[in-house]
Amino acid sequence: MSMLQQFFKEGVSLIPKGIITHYKELDLSPQAFILLLYLIDHQVELQSEAYLQRVSTNLGWSENESYEFLSELLTKEYIQFEMIKDHHGKQMDIISLEPLYLFLESFYKKDEPESQDGLNESEQKSLIQLFEGEFGRSLTQLELMQIADWKQMDQFNDEVIILALQQAVLNQAISLKYIDRILLDWKKKNVRTVQEAKREIESFNQAKTERSRQANLGNQVPEFEPFKVPEFDWNRFKPE
Structure with missing residues (x-):
């Protein structure tokens, strides 16, 4: 498998264009913005402390840097921590992107024409x-x-x-x-x-x-004419 095939096999991220369009209004550092895109693409995984360790590894940051950029998203109120119970009934923190969606929704409503x-x-x-x-x-x-x-x-x-x-x-x-x-x-x-x-x-x-x-x-097999055995006069070899 070629590198290009492997690249596409790993999947494609779906990022709403509105987040890119309103990048300036988000007022984030480039690193915090990259982290935000990463969180959007991995929403289903935002449920464990080990997740930030994985973020650090994948993005090439130290854990301190990851926490610094995460703190920026919290301070700007684009994410929040929520407490939920897992399937064992144990309390755990998850990262919620609901504040980000509410922020972007205000721009969609502003940009939407009346009719x-x-x-x-x-x-x-x-x-x-x-x-x-x-x-x-x-x-x-x-x-x-x-x-x-x-x-x-x-x-x-x-x-x-x-x-x-x-x-x-x-x-x-x-x-x-x-x-x-x-x-x-x-x-x-x-x-x-x-x-x-x-x-x-x-x-x-x-x-x-x-x-x-x-x-x-x-894929069709070509049709061939049946092979015909030529007639041979065996009598020619009989002794006279």
């Missing part, structure tokens, strides 16, 4: 409900921010986003990363309307069918 593609609040909620129905669970704050990025940063309307969701469902790859790749591809091709998206889907499916057909042709 967005003619959609009212109930229609916008229905988009979220559609995603939650396909995912079979409630969306996280990070996922909600990603959908908001598609609408506000990338300027995709709800109908186009729904088409991308449908493609993910049909391909049995229901994840925001997969949907984001679809929308990114459409953005590169300047696909903006439902009609353009449908044409792109049709073109993609036709190309996929043709590739499959060519692959099947390549």
